[in-house]
Amino acid sequence: MKSIDKWTSSKYIYRRGRLQGSRDVKEVAPGSRLITDLIAEFYDANLKKYAKGRLLDLGCGKVPLYCAYKDHVTDNTCVDWGNSLHRNPYLDFQCDLTEDLPFKNSEYDTVILSDVLEHIPEPELLMKEIARVLVSGGVLILNVPFYYWIHEEPHDFHRYTEFALKRLAEIAGLEVIDLFPIGGVPEIITDIYAKNILGLSIIGRPLASISQWFTMLFVHTGFGRKVSRSTARRFPLGYFLVAKKK
Numbered sequence: 258m259k260s261i262d263k264w265t266s267s268k269y270i271y272r273r274g275r276l277q278g279s280r281d282v283k284e285v286a287p288g289s290r291l292i293t294d295l296i297a298e299f300y301d302a303n304l305k306k307y308a309k310g311r312l313l314d315l316g317c318g319k320v321p322l323y324c325a326y327k328d329h330v331t332d333n334t335c336v337d338w339g340n341s342l343h344r345n346p347y348l349d350f351q352c353d354l355t356e357d358l359p360f361k362n363s364e365y366d367t368v369i370l371s372d373v374l375e376h377i378p379e380p381e382l383l384m385k386e387i388a389r390v391l392v393s394g395g396v397l398i399l400n401v402p403f404y405y406w407i408h409e410e411p412h413d414f415h416r417y418t419e420f421a422l423k424r425l426a427e428i429a430g431l432e433v434i435d436l437f438p439i440g441g442v443p444e445i446i447t448d449i450y451a452k453n454i455l456g457l458s459i460i461g462r463p464l465a466s467i468s469q470w471f472t473m474l475f476v477h478t479g480f481g482r483k484v485s486r487s488t489a490r491r492f493p494l495g496y497f498l499v500a501k502k503k
Contacts, residue, residue, distance in 0.1 A: 258314075258323070258332075258334070259346070259348060267279065267321045268321035269325065275301065276297040276300060286455075288448075288451040288452035288455050290466065290469045291440075291451065292405070292495065295495075296371075296400055296497075299439060300322055300371070303497070304398065308326045308396075309330060309396075311330065311331060311333075311365045312326060312332070312333040312366065312369065316373035316376070317345070317348070317369075318337060320333075322369060330366075334349045334365070335348050336358075338351060338353050338354060339351055355378060355379060357386060361390070362390065363389075363390070363393070366391070367396050368390070370398070375415045375416065376412045376414060378414050381425060384429035387431075388429040388431055394502060395502045396500070399498050400498070401422070403416050403417070403418070404445045404492060404493065405495065406449075406452060419436055419493075426498065431501065431503070434499045436499075438493030438496055439489075440485065440489060440493065441485040442485070442489075443472050443485055444476065445492055445494050447469055451464075452465075
């Protein structure tokens with residue numbers, strides 16, 4: 258990663274030993290704190306479990322997950338494209354992810370694809386390229402939204418079900434290790450409410466923050482967790498996938 262000595266946290270931060278979304282509104286919009294925290298939980302657990310060796314961070318932006326994987330890998334390569342809304346001071350390669358990746362076969366042990374696949378018009382091609390650059394036994398870790406607003410338009414092309422994600426992985430020659438929904442009905446309702454209530458002057462931001470804080474507390478109770486998990490299969494806010502190259 259270029260300028261590694263100048264890296265600073267952005268979208269994700271560690272607080273009290275837990276990875277969570279930043280409360281800096283320049284990094285995470287007030288209406289997106291809930292989903293960012295949920296995604297952070299999954300990456301915090303799974304990067305510790307699966308990240309290793311040489312890591313390829315595709316669509317890296319400001320490399321927000323670096324703080325979560327840096328102690329588990331030997332080095333990281335950062336890739337993004339020129340049309341991203343985010344600054345890319347740490348890029349090793351600038352390339353179009355809809356084309357062949359500029360790497361050798363079996364070059365990486367771990368690939369991260371965080372909030373990227375929905376922006377790829379032909380995902381089959383990228384998944385096959387990821388499989389190509391992974392070593393045998395190498396791991397892909399990704400997340401995608403499902404019940405979620407249009408973002409980074411006009412480069413927002415897809416929403417994937419668990420069946421589509423499994424098919425994409427298997428066609429590419431990857432074996433799915435873990436595939437599960439992120440959030441259910443409580444999280445979806447709160448995410449929609451928070452993003453829309455921001456339009457109200459003065460009270461919009463406090464209401465958005467309070468609603469997400471309350472929902473996060475609720476889904477960490479026994480009853481709230483049950484409601485979230487029981488509704489997540491048919492009403493997922495997003496998905497998290499871990500797949501291994503055969």
